Amino acid sequence: MQVLAIFIPVIVAIALPFLFKKIRAIHTGWFVLIVPVALFLYYLTFINDTKDGLSAISKLEWIPSLDIAFTSYIDGLSLLFSLLITGIGSLVVLYSIFYLDKTKEKLHNFYIYLLMFMTAMLGVVQSDHVITLYLFWELTSISSFLLIAYWSDRDASRFGALKSMMITVAGGLLMLGGLLLLAMMGGSFSIRELIAAGDLSQGNYFTLALVLILLGAFTKSAQFPFYIWLPDAMEAPTPVSAYLHSATMVKAGIYLVARMTPVFAVSDVWIWLVAGVGILTLTWGSLFAAKQTDLKAILAFSTVSQLGLIMSLLGVSAMAFHVEDAAGTIFKYAGFAAIFHLINHATFKGGLFMIAGIVDHETGTRDIRKLGGLMSIMPISFTVALIGSLSMAGVPLLNGFLSKEMFLTAMLSVMEFDLFNFETFGVLFPVLAFIASVFTFVYSCYFVGHTFLGKYKPESLPQKAHEAPIGMLISPIILAALVIIIFWIPNTVGEWLIKPAVMAVQPFLYTSPAEVMVEVSAWHGFNTELQMTLGIIILGLLLFMTLAKWQKAYAIWPRKLTLNSLYDFVIFAIFERGTENFSKLYMTNSIRRYLIYMFGAIIVMVIGTLFIKDAFVVDWDSGSPIAAYEITLIAVLVIGTLTALFGKSRITSIIGLGAVGYTVALFFVIFNAPDLALTQLVIETISVALFLLAFYHLPKLGRVEERVRFQLGRAIISVGVGVMVTLIALSAHSQKLVDSISSYYKETVYSLAGGGNIVNVILVDYRGFDTMFEIAVLAIAGMGIFSMIKLRMGKEKKNESQ
Amino acid sequence: MEIVMAFVCGFLFMAAVYLILSRSLLRIIIGTGLLSHGAHLLILTMGGLGGESPPVLADGVTDYADPLPQALILTAIVISFGVTAFFLVLAYRAYQELGTDDTSLMKGSDEDD
Amino acid sequence: MKANNLILQFTSKIIFFIIFFFAVHIFFAGHYTPGGGFVGGLLMASAIVLLVISFDLKTVQTILPINYMYMTATGLIVAVGTAAFPMLLNKPFFTHFFDYFTLPLIGKTSLHTAALFDLGVFLVVVGVTMTIIQTIGEDE
CATH class of the missing domain: 1.20.120 (Four Helix Bundle (Hemerythrin (Met), subunit A))
Known part of the structure; x- marks a missing residue:
């Protein structure tokens, strides 16, 4: 119950859109108000224990294999903050009911963000586990971002929201580093155990962890010189300012420092x-x-x-x-x-x-x-x-x-x-x-x-x-x-x-x-x-x-020397304009150029790795024998490819591609792959039907004059890819460094999976995940095609405007 | 045979990349088609082309072809069909809307920027 | 294809059923001999495509009033459902079960949950292929 209480606000938030839509007569805030009030009363019951120095703990497993759990640990400090969060929260919600107009404002959004924040904040002050502490910590930044930008049509709101998030999330990331270092040194993720572990100051990273954690706390609690986000955050609706930016969120940093004092004092x-x-x-x-x-x-x-x-x-x-x-x-x-x-x-x-x-x-x-x-x-x-x-x-x-x-x-x-x-x-x-x-x-x-x-x-x-x-x-x-x-x-x-x-x-x-x-x-x-x-x-x-x-x-004091202009300089001059100019150097808006970058990079990486690692070996002896009809097939394949490559009309190229497809199917037959051969044959047939159906819509193949330089680059890249693939195929064939898992499949296919066709059993059983995601991708492709053809947004808009 | 097939795969990839780098949408689609054929043969070749009989249990047979590459390729064939179909529709819809099949001219209108 | 292709239409009617049953056979045979959901589905789709080519889309739509999008969705649900079902029994995702039964008429046979999963694959493949063919064909 204790740990679930943290999540109550966000669970209630799920119901809010319905309440807002269905019950317009009552201000949504009244429903929301119940949550902090109830939680406040609930947390009051803890006073009895904590005032004698006792604490209460409750745990909810999250990722047991990584030893990550939601742990709610309530001692005097956590309780005080929890009471502040729910108590001030109740008052703020009550105030907001009169502050925000129920007919004009998007109340459901507002209260969802607010409740999300409440959960996040309760999580921060009660988490005993450093990972979940970080999780909730960043969640407060995110919900604060959403709340500051609540009036998202105002420039200042968006600017303030972004600024606060940039600074607090950056600080949060640093804090994560610090917490992890601390957890490493102390050998535990639990803050209680870290405190109990005694003197950690002999650890290698003690000072680094300390500084990183403080950076997190200082950015959150708007300490010098990171305070600059707080004045801009005042673009938020006033209930939010009263709640997040004075009473609770900015005190998360205080909480962290207070909590960590025993470790770092x-x-x-x-x-x-x-x-x-x-x-x-x-x-x-x-x-x-x-x-x-x-x-x-x-x-x-x-x-x-x-x-x-x-x-x-x-x-x-x-x-x-x-x-x-x-x-x-x-x-x-x-x-x-x-x-x-x-x-x-x-x-x-x-x-x-x-x-x-x-x-x-x-x-x-x-x-x-x-x-x-x-x-x-x-x-x-x-x-x-x-x-x-x-x-x-x-x-x-x-x-x-x-x-x-x-x-x-x-x-x-x-x-x-x-x-x-x-x-x-x-x-x-x-x-x-x-x-x-x-x-x-x-x-x-x-x-x-x-x-x-x-x-x-x-x-x-x-x-x-x-x-x-x-x-x-x-x-x-x-x-x-x-x-x-x-x-x-x-x-x-x-x-x-x-x-x-x-x-x-x-x-x-x-x-x-x-x-x-x-x-x-x-x-x-x-x-x-x-x-x-x-x-x-x-x-x-x-x-x-x-x-x-x-x-x-x-x-x-000159305006140019303020911290705000430093922030603006970093964000706009360095990040935005600088990176933009840098990107423009190579982003030429030409897809073909990007493809050349990609293929070029792959060639360099793969061939480079092959030779640096000395992995290129060719074993000329082993391998199956070559039969005459195989040579014939290869000839057909090459001719088909050349036809597709140099065909002057649409139909020639498509036929060339089809020829290649059927030849590949025949290859599957001679290489003992009946499933593949069957599938390839049918697919090829359906593809031909598809091309025929789409033929009417397709553009004619025109001869486009290319610049010689590009033509040359294109040829080099294509040959490079071809060489790369050949090298990979040769080396992969020539050395088998690890045993294939196939033998396991062969041995267990009947006893474990009750099947005879190994390929199909692999598809539906051993590697069923692949198949499941594959059909999902296929379904997505189908939906994509359906929507591309059926939903012609652009055209309809044009017709309306005419 | 594997060595010969390695060169065949390389050739298919080369032709495919050459086509993909062209301006015409249809050539690009044909290029992707060739690319997937090449990839399928490549996977099969890398696994080795040996084996006396198909990977289907039968009495008295011990030398099966390697089933794993085949399973991978089967998945790939179907996916590449979906992708080809998607490309095809994308291409002709783009052609209908923009009136060109030249990718270097398809940079979006100024309004989009 | 407005011409009156009587021979084509007549033969394709017969061939449709041949392919149809072949597809069903291939689908069920898949676990022990070459075949399976993919090939079966594609064959089934190609049978329908054959009808589309020899008649036309509208006729086929009246003969087989199937919403292929729903078919795809059903297939996905069947596949994911089969995979997820063992979780209710506290077994890992994607655990398959099979056993051998003696059924009347058929005799000794094996029943396998993998076949259910394959059925999902089958439905998705048919659904998607036909969605693609249909939407492209209908587009004017």
């Missing part, structure tokens, strides 16, 4: 890469979020930045591996903070995305320069947006404050870490964290302030603004409520969800969730973290007030 490369790239992404994303003018683009960059925050926390949490008795020191906070912020981010960012969608839906634009003063018109949306933004900014009384404080604590702890050069560079972490937090505060205010406060500009809005319908508001309100509730009960959440997950991330510190001695409190004295928060708020407010003055500074 021993490595300094891991700590530096994860923490360093994370903090860089955090800063970079927050700096550029304040530049954006599109509501969703602001949120996209903010998501990039927040993912960087969680990533850096995971990097720091790996440091605890190197610290003696870390569970009792300041180093214990990072792991907890990472998981805590993950939950908080899902709550406030999901809500903010939904608000951005509501603003877009109700005013017709997402351009923040046209918006303003919506507070009085959309009071509920404003409240939700305010709560979400302030939580993101880290303002007290909201859950974001708690995790932000803890984040600062963790970053301060880096300064106390004295291995791997952190004693010199470690100070960068709190500094960058501070700068990034200031800008986070700025863009949070920017998002709310410029949309809901300020002057109302009805003239610049495409449609008259009004508050969204209540159905659309339910989901963001629930999320906003969670933002507040979590602030008051952080330790309950911690005990149920966070600590079991932390145990999975840092098994080297804890053996049960109860050992995670982290208490969250809103007030812990006037310490450094609180001073930093105050500084952030004051500085942030100052910068927000003067935003209009310095926002222009972003334009100084």
Whole structure:
């Protein structure tokens, strides 16, 4: 049941097209909604076990011979993600019911992709087997591609979809390499066993595997410099952005890093890469979020930045591996903070995305320069947006404050870490964290302030603004409520969800969730973290007030030097234009030229192999004797071939071909192949009838003047092929390196297959697969001919247009 | 005999390739026909042409011809019939639609690009 | 072929049946002596082609109102079904069964699932060949 639950969404998806077509009156989303809600409730039942540090496992064999199975392994970490996927999923589906119009949109497509994604995502976070993990991982990329390109008639959607898929799938492939290396070193495909295997760092490929896996995680989680796909992915419908590109899919990379931390924490490369790239992404994303003018683009960059925050926390949490008795020191906070912020981010960012969608839906634009003063018109949306933004900014009384404080604590702890050069560079972490937090505060205010406060500009809005319908508001309100509730009960959440997950991330510190001695409190004295928060708020407010003055500074950076133009350069200049020009060198649109390439290549390869391998041997002695009538037959065959070759009219050539065919049949007779002879004779007869029937339609053979050069090349190639075939035939005849399987057939034909005609028994029994596929091919050829003649699409179209 | 047949196969292939490389559709079809004949004989020759009697169980016979190449060829004969028929129809439909049987002129109209 | 080929038409009627029964014989004999589904099918098709040549397509279509596309499909189903059937018995795909029986009138004989598979081949070959001939012939 547990492993089947992963597949429930995609199974339900099969029924959707019928529901959509037959029951138009009810929005298809209502049927879909049942799935995530039911799964959410189902996964809730696991909390009881996981909060005590237990786990549940269930297995479904897939390819037993290769030891590949779908294994659902639910521990604290997997459960937390599963709950996020199904919980946020439920809210998003509910929201989408009001967001997408049931009469205008292709809802069946949308929800099929969404459910497919849900299965893929559940698979990623529950798979214990690295191969199926990869499978689901790429499936998330594919479903994300389909969802981003949902409005496929828009150029930007298709561009964004392709970009996200190019980057994430490429990363996924690298990750597969890393996972396979890891599996090779650890001797197991199971992640649990790899973790239990202990120190793998002595393996030859340890660092390579580490880097490859991180590349997969970084591309998926939009870390610097791979984040560029995420802003373009905002072309997706807003429910998708809220779901995939803030709460779930982009966190797959986080999940992978968290899951792999026990394996790689021993490595300094891991700590530096994860923490360093994370903090860089955090800063970079927050700096550029304040530049954006599109509501969703602001949120996209903010998501990039927040993912960087969680990533850096995971990097720091790996440091605890190197610290003696870390569970009792300041180093214990990072792991907890990472998981805590993950939950908080899902709550406030999901809500903010939904608000951005509501603003877009109700005013017709997402351009923040046209918006303003919506507070009085959309009071509920404003409240939700305010709560979400302030939580993101880290303002007290909201859950974001708690995790932000803890984040600062963790970053301060880096300064106390004295291995791997952190004693010199470690100070960068709190500094960058501070700068990034200031800008986070700025863009949070920017998002709310410029949309809901300020002057109302009805003239610049495409449609008259009004508050969204209540159905659309339910989901963001629930999320906003969670933002507040979590602030008051952080330790309950911690005990149920966070600590079991932390145990999975840092098994080297804890053996049960109860050992995670982290208490969250809103007030812990006037310490450094609180001073930093105050500084952030004051500085942030100052910068927000003067935003209009310095926002222009972003334009100084030349467009040509951005990562996006690098991507465009790689994709368009190198891949598209470069390969196109290269192809044009030899792709001349002449089939005959292509055939010459092919035949030429075959000749070179075969004759080359024959001589390099010294395989060409001729045995002149063995072989059956030559009879006089055989010589006659050969003469007939040659004459027939020449007639077909040089015949001046259609009928001569066809007769020549027929003569060759019948001669071949006679050859079959003398070479003791009665079945072949019979078949060949009948086939030849039917072919003649076929040619006769088609004769009326066939073109006359004209004498076409050929250029001498081509004529010469053609002759050389034909002679080359002829020589090649002769050489193969001679060498194949002259040396029998392995015994033919024929003797087995001869011996067993009566005892095993109960037949007498060996050829026919081979066809229907020993090699029945060949025959089965052969008749399938034959049937396809028949259908092809039928459709070529009966379905004349081109002509009918012409008639219609006339 | 096998050696002679090797040359016969080579000759058939040569003629077939020469025809396939021509511009006229009908010649190409005839070329593929010759090619399949050549291939069938080639398979048979490679397997060896020895054997006293056909590969059908009979009392007192032990020296059968090799049944495996024959089974392969039987499959190939039928497939090549299907392919030839398909080519034939393809050719004459192309001729009807495009008004030419010269492959070098069949590059599609500009609208297709 | 509008000319009134009385002799051709008369002889082809007789020869059709000869070829027809020869085809059936070749098909069933295939397991022990030369023959089988391919040859049988092709012979059967050539018998029908003979009728087509001596009469014309429409006449043959009224005598033998067969949809050859369906015939092909049936053949494929029979072949694949025979091959897949052992899977229901937890045997590998394409396991064949045979045994010897003594039937009234015929005497001792063997029954073989391979013959069923061959029947599929037979049907496909006849179906495809006739589809090709028919569609080309009908095309004006």
